[in-house]
Amino acid sequence: MRGSPNAVGGTTCAHVLSELKELYRYRELLWTFVVRELRIRYKNSVLGFFWSILNPLVTVLVMTVVFKYVLGVRVPNYSAYLLAAYLPFMFFQLALLDSAQSILSQLPLLKKIYFPREILPIGSVIANFLHFILAMGVFFVYLLFVWWLNPGENPFRATVVALPMLIVFQFCLTLGLALFISALNTFYEDVKYLVSVGLYLLFFLCPILYFVEQVYAAIHSPDMPQAWQGPLFTAYNLNPIAMLLIGYRKLMLDPQPITVTRTGDVIETHNLPLDWGMLGIAGAVSVLVLLFGYAYFNSVKWKFVERP
Amino acid sequence: MTKPAILVEGLVKEFDVTHTGYASLKGKLLWWKSKRRERLRAVAGISFSVQPGECVGVVGKNGAGKSTLLGLLARVYKPTSGRMELNGRVAPLLELGAGFHPDLTGIENVFFNGVILGLTRKQVAERLEQIIEFSEIGDYVDAPVRTYSSGMLLRLGFSVAVHVDASILLVDEALAVGDIEFQRKCLRRIAEFQQRGGAILFVSHDMEAVRRAASRVIWMRSGCVEKDGNTEEVLRAYEQSGEHPVGD
Numbered sequence: 001m002r003g004s005p006n007a008v009g010g011t012t013c014a015h016v017l018s019e020l021k022e023l024y025r026y027r028e029l030l031w032t033f034v035v036r037e038l039r040i041r042y043k044n045s046v047l048g049f050f051w052s053i054l055n056p057l058v059t060v061l062v063m064t065v066v067f068k069y070v071l072g073v074r075v076p077n078y079s080a081y082l083l084a085a086y087l088p089f090m091f092f093q094l095a096l097l098d099s100a101q102s103i104l105s106q107l108p109l110l111k112k113i114y115f116p117r118e119i120l121p122i123g124s125v126i127a128n129f130l131h132f133i134l135a136m137g138v139f140f141v142y143l144l145f146v147w148w149l150n151p152g153e154n155p156f157r158a159t160v161v162a163l164p165m166l167i168v169f170q171f172c173l174t175l176g177l178a179l180f181i182s183a184l185n186t187f188y189e190d191v192k193y194l195v196s197v198g199l200y201l202l203f204f205l206c207p208i209l210y211f212v213e214q215v216y217a218a219i220h221s222p223d224m225p226q227a228w229q230g231p232l233f234t235a236y237n238l239n240p241i242a243m244l245l246i247g248y249r250k251l252m253l254d255p256q257p258i259t260v261t262r263t264g265d266v267i268e269t270h271n272l273p274l275d276w277g278m279l280g281i282a283g284a285v286s287v288l289v290l291l292f293g294y295a296y297f298n299s300v301k302w303k304f305v306e307r308p
Numbered sequence: 309m310t311k312p313a314i315l316v317e318g319l320v321k322e323f324d325v326t327h328t329g330y331a332s333l334k335g336k337l338l339w340w341k342s343k344r345r346e347r348l349r350a351v352a353g354i355s356f357s358v359q360p361g362e363c364v365g366v367v368g369k370n371g372a373g374k375s376t377l378l379g380l381l382a383r384v385y386k387p388t389s390g391r392m393e394l395n396g397r398v399a400p401l402l403e404l405g406a407g408f409h410p411d412l413t414g415i416e417n418v419f420f421n422g423v424i425l426g427l428t429r430k431q432v433a434e435r436l437e438q439i440i441e442f443s444e445i446g447d448y449v450d451a452p453v454r455t456y457s458s459g460m461l462l463r464l465g466f467s468v469a470v471h472v473d474a475s476i477l478l479v480d481e482a483l484a485v486g487d488i489e490f491q492r493k494c495l496r497r498i499a500e501f502q503q504r505g506g507a508i509l510f511v512s513h514d515m516e517a518v519r520r521a522a523s524r525v526i527w528m529r530s531g532c533v534e535k536d537g538n539t540e541e542v543l544r545a546y547e548q549s550g551e552h553p554v555g556d
Contacts, residue, residue: 014525032423036409036416043411114383115424300385305379306323308517
């Protein structure tokens with residue numbers, strides 16, 4: 001019998017390798033599961049797949065109107081900057097919320113039959129990832145359309161070629177957290193509430209509605225003690241998802257001069273170049289999160305069915 | 309002698325039992341207030357083997373460890389200790405279409421169930437015709453499963469399970485539903501399956517069903533094998549013990 005349950009085996013490395021092999025053996029089930037997730041989501045809706053595009057587009061449209069005309073943000077093509085950070089964040093958010101419930105909702109099935117349990121959260125993440133890739137495709141079409149309307153600068157920057165790297169980092173980060181959260185939520189159902197509150201707060205802690213330059217300006221205001229300024233801004237950039245969102249924007253879109261108005265004074269801040277060092281740290285953290293999430297999931301996955 | 313289909317030696321499964329019955333962070337945070345954890349021995353060191361072609365019924369009152377045993381064989385649980393060896397593909401018969409998604413059609417669910425039981429999508433596609441025919445679902449295969457009756461769910465689930473070419477079938481109290489005609493068909497199919505060398509282990513409270521199908525019976529009592537042998541002998545002892553109300 002393959003993967004004998006009694007083989008509490010050998011080195012950790014060999015153990016991980018056998019777990020990965022087992023997952024590979026069940027790749028067909030993983031794919032079937034992803035297809036099933038996608039089918040279920042749009043089963044009873046007329047517009048089907050278009051909802052995954054329509055939803056962010058409408059949200060961004062409303063945000064653009066509010067920020068441009070009500071709050072008076074003067075950034076040309078603000079929607080593009082909004083979408084560049086909003087779409088990756090939506091993937092992060094939806095994947096985590098979906099996967100949090102993935103094990104618990106399939107518990108009756110888990111109690112009947114064996115398959116590698118990690119297929120459930122991984123499937124949730126992949127299903128949302130496919131939506132994200134599709135939405136990014138539509139986003140590029142939108143950028144080309146804007147460029148066609150008023151040709152001038154390039155529709156996007158040449159550094160866009162580095163985008164796959166960011167996407168891989170974000171996939172690792174999301175998957176690692178998804179594995180961790182789905183396992184934890186199976187034992188403690190409070191976790192999914194903590195996650196949704198956390199994600200809500202994170203939305204405002206990340207440069208999505210605003211620009212990182214504004215954070216920089218706020219931190220470097222005269223009111224702030226000088227000694228705090230550097231560490232505080234570094235701390236902001238240490239949040240891996242925030243750093244990745246900064247990366248998405250700066251790799252795809254031209255830098256924008258940001259004006260910050262504070263009590264009558266108009267302060268023009270310069271553009272911050274993309275901090276590759278901090279991005280590297282975010283990437284390393286993402287990979288570590290994946291390793292940790294996978295290790296934790298494997299250490300408790302046999303306990304799911306024994307949940308009291 | 310041929311290799312046994314199922315070989316179990318000194319198999320033990322213990323569970324943690326909590327008294328609150330639910331898990332929450334609060335419970336974990338307040339663990340020091342009520343650390344009343346106990347270990348329950350659901351399966352307490354049992355040994356037996358099942359030869360290819362055998363159909364073994366497992367009886368015993370509720371809580372005797374029958375379902376846990378089946379779960380161990382289906383690799384749902386990790387044994388606490390002991391050894392088990394399963395030679396061939398194992399197909400647990402999912403009761404009343406567990407694993408069926410109500411919003412998906414019969415065909416979509418057949419694919420999911422087939423793959424989860426170890427087939428590739430291609431293999432499911434090749435057998436789709438046979439699976440649908442055997443299940444007698446007819447045109448309903450294209451309707452969402454939530455519109456199915458419990459009998460239809462059972463038939464479709466059973467049909468997938470017997471078409472995956474497993475050599476070990478695990479059945480947990482599943483054949484109780486469905487009309488007489490279909491039950492007969494199932495029994496025929498099971499007989500064929502046995503003739504081809506398949507082994508069946510089934511748990512049931514229905515003594516008549518056990519009498520009809522089983523060639524051997526294992527009687528379990530508080531996690532141990534109380535008696536293992538000829539169907540009639542074991543069932544008589546079981547019924548006389550008063551554990552099983554006669555005529556149930």
